Amino acid sequence: xxxxxxxxxxxxxxxxxxxxxxxxxxxxxxxxxxxxxxxxxxxxxxxxxxxxxxxxxxxxxxxxxxxxxxxxxxxxxxxxxxxxxxxxxxxxxxxxxxxxxxxxxxxxxxxxxxxxxxxxxxxxxxxxxxxxxxxxxxxxxxxxxxxxxxxxxxxxxxxxxxxxxxxxxxxxxxxxxxx
Numbered sequence: 001x002x003x004x005x006x007x008x009x010x011x012x013x014x015x016x017x018x019x020x021x022x023x024x025x026x027x028x029x030x031x032x033x034x035x036x037x038x039x040x041x042x043x044x045x046x047x048x049x050x051x052x053x054x055x056x057x058x059x060x061x062x063x064x065x066x067x068x069x070x071x072x073x074x075x076x077x078x079x080x081x082x083x084x085x086x087x088x089x090x091x092x093x094x095x096x097x098x099x100x101x102x103x104x105x106x107x108x109x110x111x112x113x114x115x116x117x118x119x120x121x122x123x124x125x126x127x128x129x130x131x132x133x134x135x136x137x138x139x140x141x142x143x144x145x146x147x148x149x150x151x152x153x154x155x156x157x158x159x160x161x162x163x164x165x166x167x168x169x170x171x172x173x174x175x176x177x178x179x
Contacts, residue, residue, distance in 0.1 A: 026098040026165030027123075027158055029075045030131070038063050039072045077156075077171040079114075081140045082178060088138045094158070096125035096132075098165055104158040111152035111173040113142040118156060142175055150175040 040050050041060035050058045064070070071090045079088050096102055104123040110116040117137040125132065136156065157168040 024098065025167065026096070026102075026160055026163065027094040027104065027167040028097050029073050029092065030095050031073050035072060038067045038070050042070060042072075075167075075169045077136065077138075077169060079138045079171065079173045081142075081173065081175045083176070086140050089135055090138075091133055091135045092169075093131050093133045094123065094167070096128055096130050098128070098160065099163060100125065100127045102160050102163065102165075104160045104165070104167070106156060107159055108156040109154045111154035111171055113140065113150070113152050113175075114154070114173055115139045115141060116154070116156070116171075123158060138173065140173075140175065 037050060037054060037056070037058055040053070041058070041063045045053075045060070047058060047060065050056070050060070069089075071092075073093050075092075077090055079090070081088070102125045104125075106118055106121045108116060108118065116139075119135050119137075123132050123134065142150070152173045154171040154173070155168055156171065157166055159166050
C-alpha cells in the first residue's frame with residue numbers, strides 16, 4: 001500500500017483486466033474492512049458464520065440498524081426491482097490514485113427500461129489519494145404485469161480526458177414479481 005493511504009483499505013475493480021492499465025488505474029473503489037461485515041449481514045450470514053470469518057462477535061441487527069440502505073462500495077451495480085419497487089439509490093466512493101488536479105466526466109448507458117441520474121456528473125480531484133462520492137438513482141420505467149423475471153444491462157464510466165483514464169462500472173438490473 002501507498003504510504004499516504006490508510007492501512008486496511010482494499011481496492012477492487014470490475015471488468016476486463018489490462019495489466020498495463022491495472023498498475024495505474026486512475027480511480028479505485030476502496031472498501032473498509034467493517035463494510036465487509038455489514039455486507040455479510042445484508043446477505044443473511046449468521047452471527048456464528050461471521051465470527052468464523054472475522055473472529056468478531058457481531059450483532060447483524062445492530063449493524064443493519066446503523067447502516068440502513070447500505071450498498072457495498074463495489075465498482076459494479078446490481079439493482080433488483082421487486083414488485084412495487086420503482087426507485088433505488090446507490091452511493092459509491094472513488095479515490096483518485098492518478099494525477100492531482102484531475103477532472104472525470106460521466107459517460108453512461110442506462111439499462112433498457114430504466115432511467116438513471118448520477119450526481120455529481122463531474123468529479124474534480126485536487127490531489128492524489130483524495131476520495132469523492134457520487135450517487136446513482138435508478139428509476140424503473142417498467143410495470144410488473146407478468147410473473148417473469150426480466151434483466152437489463154448498462155454501464156457508467158468516469159473518463160479523464162487528459163490522461164485517457166476510463167473507469168467503467170457495469171450495471172445489472174433485475175425485475176422480479178416477488179416481494
